[in-house]
Amino acid sequence: MAFWVYILRCADGSYYTGHTDNPEKRIAEHHSGAITSCYTYTRRPLELVFTQDFKTREEALASEQQIKGWSRKKKEAMMRGDWAEVSRLAHSRIQSTTVRPELVEGQNPERLRQTKV
Helix, strand or coil: CCEEEEEEECCCCCEEEEEECCHHHHHHHHHHCCCCCCCCHHHCCCEEEEEEEECCHHHHHHHHHHHHCCCHHHHHHHHHCCHHHHHHHHHHHHHHCCCCCCCCCCCCHHHHHHHCC
């Protein structure tokens, strides 16, 4: 049995990422609005823009969770098959998430700027 990760583009331009073992049935559910609590319910019509198959549900779920953590630009690079851009965006995010000193209540922010090396 195969499992899939899929991405839908919603009418409002947002993306929805999910995984399933029956893509035809699951996408039809999204299109019909069968699940009223689903993110896509109020964002129809939808367009299927990406699918990838996996051997196990665990692999598909891990991929779904990873993609959900990505920026819009990174998702779009992946959907285009631009793996160099995916890699570049991954590295730029690592560099932009460096630890910064927290401002402690009552501390002078000007003093922090002066003590930076």
